[in-house]
Amino acid sequence: MAIKAQLFITCLAEQFFPDVLKRMVGLLERLGVDVAFPEEQTCCGQPFFNTGCRAQARDVAARWLRVFGGTDGFIVSPSGSCVDMVRHHYPELFPPGSAEHRLAAEVASRTFELTQFLVNQLRVTDVGARFPAKVAYHASCHLLRGLKAREEPKALLRAVKGLELVPLPGEETCCGFGGAFSVIYPEVSRAMMEAKVRSIASSGAEVVAIGDAGCIMNIAGGLRRAGSPVRAVHLIEVLTS
């Protein structure tokens, strides 16, 4: 029986990077995964949770749990931070012993970020992509430290034909996005973003591959404002080329 994956598309990817989602569907199907899309989904509630709006986070999370709780198979998402929210923060939102807490724990156990799903669940690193370019990898914070995905994204990139993975100085340093942080403290966010843009420029990469939509918005925008020729893309774009 084919492995089933419920797409958890995330609101940021839906609004700003719909092509990444289409490519993700193609990639999963090529690998023999039976892909489904629960259309009632909206947002996981992370923006509320991270800004201290716990009541709203709980509301939106409860709804997300109702949508995905009724599905079967894996739940797969192109975002480390949204998966981190579901895996690690949902269980904190509901009192232990409550129905939602039990549901959160059950759903968390089958929710995966795409690179970890590919490498650790499907046991695939070579997805048959070809991308002849110098590529740097920026480690998104919640993917790296929340989900501990230090190696999976790079293993996938290394297996891409023609791709030269160049080291990025400060690969694991935050780009300064931080959700609401970027508008609460725009000057500090900017300084962090500009440092990231400088390190990308110094790496000699033509493309910087990233695993989270927020970081792409921030870094791609920063590169554009700086007039840099380097493209910031979701690593799914590289894996489906």
Added chain:
Amino acid sequence: MRQAPNAIDFRVNSQRVPPGMPAAVQKATAKFLGNRAAVVEALGDGTWQALRQAGHDIRLHAIRHLDHYLEQAERAVAAAGGQVHWARDAAQARSILLDIAARNGVALAVKAKSMATEEIGLNHALQGAGIRVLETDLGEYIVQLKGVGPAHIVVPAFHLSKEEIASLFREKLGVEAPAEAEKLTEIARARLREEFLSAGLGISGGNFLVAETGTIVTVTNEGNGRMCTTVPPVHVAVVGIDKVVPDWESLTVLLKLLARSATGQKLSCYTQFITGPPRSRGETGPREMHLILLDNGRSSILETPECRETLLCIRCGACLNVCPVYNHVGGYAYGYPISGPTGAIFAGQILGPAVAGSLPFASTLCGACDDICPVKVPITRILLHLRQRVVEGDEAHPATAPLSLRLGARMGAAALRSTALYRLASALLKRLQAPFARGGWMARLPAPLSRWTLSRPFPAFGADFRRWWRDRPGGAGKEGRNAPGA
């Protein structure tokens, strides 16, 4: 926004950071982090993680049984001939210290490096009482000359270059000062030596307080700390109640973690153990030794289970060094002597949300602090809890976030609770953006997103996945099964 008049405005402070500061901070923190990484690697990750867990467990045990260990420490200090004082808050701690100084007719006090005395604003109080007070830690000596506080909890003047320090010495001390580290240290040492001999009072903090023997432990890299605690006739140590550890076995674990995390040393140059004043004619040292146990809001931190682990901190500064926000602003932006991630959670609580509500938001939640902390303080989790306290308030703290934020959150959540509303909003956004969008980007947007477009364009809204999914062959038939009522 319900904010106190003395509220810390992190944004305003972050805009006042001197232009050279971030680069100087980053250069210094990179060195400390490099040294730290080398000693941790030498130990091996497995051993290091086991040490961290042991350190966490020891500290957690100590603060869970704080009353027991503090009473034990009090008895042991008294038995060793020391005098113990309890200070509920900063004002009480200052007044205890001023009483001791007055009783002993002190005209000059020398100080070892201490964050607890920074916390209670001691220097100001001593000066107000006509007592000259001199910082003797080289870094503290420099920032005191400059008339500012510490920019880092371990290395207070690390952001200043040799040239800046030399010109400060020339200006304030009226001496010829070359921009060479050794020469500058010599100048400071010569000045300080005379002062140690004439001081009537030596003041220190304490990195740890060992309950079983009543021993105050200080960890330093300069000999000045010993001079402060041994040469003047009276020694007063101001120690937070959170610094207590059960016994010497616990202490060894924490000392291993502290020096490695702070400066990348296996052990600091001086680790001093003070168990009361001299007890026989043969011993030298102060004739009086006082310990001021400082609460100043710590016991209220203990009352909130989600935040309790704030008190595990051993003030090593590693979270400052690794924090990307701290690295771009330095310590002063936090408006409090204890800065960086650990300062944000500490000050965020002891000053309360009305004063320090901006600090829990001074983080991207990147989690680097959680990973480096030698005693595993869950800093990000506590930041999140304190953000909730600002926005929603709790039994002890009214909400202080602007009403607009809370209303915005309610409206946003309402839209996200309904797929129809969410889809309507995303269609509307695609239309509304038309005047702003060019080539997939929006260069300038109205408030509040103007704060984003100040630094980079905002990507254009382009949601079309749902239609693509429905329109593709067999797409609609592959819809995920949803729970009823979703």
